[in-house]
Amino acid sequence: MIRTAQRCLVYLVDQSGRHPFIVLPLAILLAVVCLMGAATRLSVDTNSDHLFDSSLQWRQQSMEFAGQFPQFSDTLVAVVRAPTPEEARETAVALAAGLENDKRNIRSVSTPGISPFFDRNGLLLLPQDQLSDVLDTMTQAGQLLEPLVTDPSARGFMKGLNMMVEGVRYGMADLISAYDGALNTIVQVLDNTLDGKVSPLSWQTLLTPQLSGNKGGLELVLIHPVLDYDALEPGQAATQAMLQVASELPAVKAGRAQVNYTGSVPLSDDEFHSLTDRAAPIAIGGAVLVVFWLVLALRSWQLIVPVVLTLVIGLIYTLGFAAFAVGSLNLVSVAFAVLFVGLAVDFGIQFGVRLSAQQRSDCDFAEVLHWTGLRVGGQIGLAALATSCGFLAFSPTRFSGMAELGIIAGVGMLLALVCTLTILPALLSLMARRVTSHRDAALPGGVMADAWLARHHRPVLISFVILALAGLWSAINLPFDANPLHTKDANSESMRTLNSLMDDPNTNPFTLNVLVADLAEARSLSARLGALPEVAQVVSAADFVPDDQDDKLEEVSQTLDLMYSLLRPHTETPTPTAEDLRRAARKTSQEIAGVAGNLSPDAPLLHIGTALGRLAEAPDDILLKASQALSQFLPRTFEQLRDSLSAQRITLQNLPDHLKRDWFTSDGRVRIQITPGAAAQDTEGLRQFVQAVQDVAPQAVGPALDTVKSADTILQAFEQAAVYAMLAIAVVLMAVLRRGLDTGLVMITLLISALLTALLAHLLGISINFANIIALPLLLGVGVSFNVYFVMNWRSGIRQFLDSPTARAVLFSALTTGTAFGSLAIARHPGTASMGLLLLLSLFAVLLATFVFLPALLYMLSRPSQTIGVSNREPYEEEQIREIEAPAPATPRARGAPVDAR
Numbered sequence: 001m002i003r004t005a006q007r008c009l010v011y012l013v014d015q016s017g018r019h020p021f022i023v024l025p026l027a028i029l030l031a032v033v034c035l036m037g038a039a040t041r042l043s044v045d046t047n048s049d050h051l052f053d054s055s056l057q058w059r060q061q062s063m064e065f066a067g068q069f070p071q072f073s074d075t076l077v078a079v080v081r082a083p084t085p086e087e088a089r090e091t092a093v094a095l096a097a098g099l100e101n102d103k104r105n106i107r108s109v110s111t112p113g114i115s116p117f118f119d120r121n122g123l124l125l126l127p128q129d130q131l132s133d134v135l136d137t138m139t140q141a142g143q144l145l146e147p148l149v150t151d152p153s154a155r156g157f158m159k160g161l162n163m164m165v166e167g168v169r170y171g172m173a174d175l176i177s178a179y180d181g182a183l184n185t186i187v188q189v190l191d192n193t194l195d196g197k198v199s200p201l202s203w204q205t206l207l208t209p210q211l212s213g214n215k216g217g218l219e220l221v222l223i224h225p226v227l228d229y230d231a232l233e234p235g236q237a238a239t240q241a242m243l244q245v246a247s248e249l250p251a252v253k254a255g256r257a258q259v260n261y262t263g264s265v266p267l268s269d270d271e272f273h274s275l276t277d278r279a280a281p282i283a284i285g286g287a288v289l290v291v292f293w294l295v296l297a298l299r300s301w302q303l304i305v306p307v308v309l310t311l312v313i314g315l316i317y318t319l320g321f322a323a324f325a326v327g328s329l330n331l332v333s334v335a336f337a338v339l340f341v342g343l344a345v346d347f348g349i350q351f352g353v354r355l356s357a358q359q360r361s362d363c364d365f366a367e368v369l370h371w372t373g374l375r376v377g378g379q380i381g382l383a384a385l386a387t388s389c390g391f392l393a394f395s396p397t398r399f400s401g402m403a404e405l406g407i408i409a410g411v412g413m414l415l416a417l418v419c420t421l422t423i424l425p426a427l428l429s430l431m432a433r434r435v436t437s438h439r440d441a442a443l444p445g446g447v448m449a450d451a452w453l454a455r456h457h458r459p460v461l462i463s464f465v466i467l468a469l470a471g472l473w474s475a476i477n478l479p480f481d482a483n484p485l486h487t488k489d490a491n492s493e494s495m496r497t498l499n500s501l502m503d504d505p506n507t508n509p510f511t512l513n514v515l516v517a518d519l520a521e522a523r524s525l526s527a528r529l530g531a532l533p534e535v536a537q538v539v540s541a542a543d544f545v546p547d548d549q550d551d552k553l554e555e556v557s558q559t560l561d562l563m564y565s566l567l568r569p570h571t572e573t574p575t576p577t578a579e580d581l582r583r584a585a586r587k588t589s590q591e592i593a594g595v596a597g598n599l600s601p602d603a604p605l606l607h608i609g610t611a612l613g614r615l616a617e618a619p620d621d622i623l624l625k626a627s628q629a630l631s632q633f634l635p636r637t638f639e640q641l642r643d644s645l646s647a648q649r650i651t652l653q654n655l656p657d658h659l660k661r662d663w664f665t666s667d668g669r670v671r672i673q674i675t676p677g678a679a680a681q682d683t684e685g686l687r688q689f690v691q692a693v694q695d696v697a698p699q700a701v702g703p704a705l706d707t708v709k710s711a712d713t714i715l716q717a718f719e720q721a722a723v724y725a726m727l728a729i730a731v732v733l734m735a736v737l738r739r740g741l742d743t744g745l746v747m748i749t750l751l752i753s754a755l756l757t758a759l760l761a762h763l764l765g766i767s768i769n770f771a772n773i774i775a776l777p778l779l780l781g782v783g784v785s786f787n788v789y790f791v792m793n794w795r796s797g798i799r800q801f802l803d804s805p806t807a808r809a810v811l812f813s814a815l816t817t818g819t820a821f822g823s824l825a826i827a828r829h830p831g832t833a834s835m836g837l838l839l840l841l842s843l844f845a846v847l848l849a850t851f852v853f854l855p856a857l858l859y860m861l862s863r864p865s866q867t868i869g870v871s872n873r874e875p876y877e878e879e880q881i882r883e884i885e886a887p888a889p890a891t892p893r894a895r896g897a898p899v900d901a902r
Helices: 002-018 020-041 057-068 085-100 116-125 128-150 154-169 173-194 203-207 236-247 264-276 279-298 301-325 333-358 365-392 400-431 446-455 457-477 493-501 519-530 549-562 578-594 604-616 620-631 634-644 657-663 683-696 703-737 740-763 772-795 805-825 830-861 876-885
Strands: 076-082 106-110 217-225 258-262 512-516 535-540 670-676
Touching (some): 002 020, 002 400, 020 301, 057 512, 076 085, 076 236, 076 493, 085 106, 085 203, 085 217, 085 236, 106 236, 116 128, 116 549, 128 154, 128 549, 154 620, 203 634, 217 236, 236 258, 236 264, 258 264, 279 301, 279 333, 301 400, 333 365, 333 400, 333 830, 365 772, 400 703, 446 457, 457 830, 512 683, 519 670, 535 683, 578 604, 604 620, 657 670, 670 683, 683 703, 740 830, 772 805, 772 830, 805 830
Antiparallel strands (some): 076 258, 535 670
């Protein structure tokens, strides 16, 4: 069977060389069909969830949860930031209103943190101790607000300050110090106005600093865009529409607010953009460099052009196969093109170098082609078959991204073999008949390298054993980064925005969700989960229906009574003129100066007095701007106070629909959301968080679990595939080489390459992720190809491993392959770049093992009489050729036909 296969390979070479005008038109026709199929059927799916088999239990749980809460999928999230909570809220509401009218790009829009329910009942959702602190602060700040009820301007504000001054005058300075935080904010507003930088005073921050924080305002606008699946970036139009609306908002125009975006839709769009960014110049530069290496390897355009054309046609065939067999490329399988170029070019170089080395001016080209097929066809066939098995071993795994890559690349290797044995001979017969042999077809410096390795093979092998042991330790300890966000472009808008939200438990994306039967179970389980040290926050539907509302409502009612004078209807005084404001500022400044002796030197009230003195001397427009800055949010402040102090009992029945939709399933189950602490920023911390939560609630699902389980799935897939690939390659090698020793030589060299790769990755601090892990199948492919060539030469009696056309072909194959991988390493997409870098390290490890370890091992196994430079040929190769040529033993070797098999 093996002999029959070898005869078939040689037959393909012979017939293709004799009938180029039949082979090439058929090849072009098939290429056109493949291109048409790729144009109409092939797409790119940038959703990292689709990298895994949907039959996996955790994937099914994730999809079931997504079906219960579809509003959390396919989202565009606008993140609105402003110096004050009021400005952030106004901008978010205006943005949502503007987007609601764009039915072409927007399906729905909402503001999760802004609703009448939260305005009226938000205080009841606070813990009891926090509610008491908030109400006390509101009551104290309310005294400052009282003069502003009838005079909502800077003049009314200064009346409130005058009341404070009276308190200081009567020995109440210690009580006034409770307002220091609020007064410092007012100092900043006045100083900014005097410096020409108007910044409105946030009364919300003054009234409830515990709820507002000190980082300004932040609001989210949740958008469900209309996705254009005919576009390469389906959500791009909706994102641009949102940015256009945002750019027209007053606060954004004034530079007081900014709108950024993130969400699954822009993350996916930015992923595709970063994948394709600079793709054209990188591809062109890589192609030029590949051609440069081919020039050095093959020396003649009559050889280079056929190899390049064969490579291009083979890539088109593989693209067509992907279109018809898979239909959609994912974030991993999209790398098949680079892998194909990097691996398939080796076949063309091997064929071209061997043909050039054997061609003589007195040889018939058909005979040279025939002898090249005899010498190299079996080696290329074995290399292609073993490489294909290495890739196809990933197809049974449940890591769909790699399984699809394995299918495409595995079939692609077989297609490359067919193209090399058909299209390449056809092209060569038309273009390379006059190419003559180069005397220096062997690798420069090969003689000295072979001699050195022959003499020092023992210390070389000992060194590799030490390196292999270090590589084994590195492989065991090599970290795996399961965070899919680390393979995305950190400089993209969506990733910058998402990273800025990571530290906030309210916006951290790596959450877990648990569904329970009712509110009582939700309260019980939330308490247990909240006690875990790995958990930062637990929120459930039960939190929106608190069970201690009687005491809270009583406390809120008491505060309402205390602040009733502020909230009852009043008749406002006329708006003050600039001169009115000037007189009020001068008077208040003088009043504060009169009690300076009763205040500490750094008291904020003294700074306010100084600022008001400056304001009294300022132009009219500055006075009016100061009044506007101090009073701009007063109407909304009084409205919010009335709402929040008019809270009503919350029941399950009067919960708003949007909360029910977000926290209850259609069958009445209750959602609990668990957010991790800061330790979960890395893979190990996230794994501990997931384990701790699942120990309490095994049914937990969500992004954190998906991340951990995806890592486990990837590692299991590679463990399985490594075993499958090694077994398949070993079986193929045994079937073809028919000797356990030869198979073992290839496999041990392959193992050394893998361990060296692990060592290099560890030394450079590279983590394994789901993108760069594809270096493993490539390592198998390249390693098998290169090692097979050397071992088969050794079997045929060759003892000059580096001083041979084979070594030259392998070197330039590695250089062209390295160029292809190098183009990935300089990509903007971090996942792609890490893939390219690890592929380069893998290639270097393969070359080191093939060019140093394997020759040294072969010299150790060779008989002492087999010296460097003497063929000492074993009968294997000639017998093999006679077997392939049978049943025509009488066919004489052509006049001048080459016999150098190196």
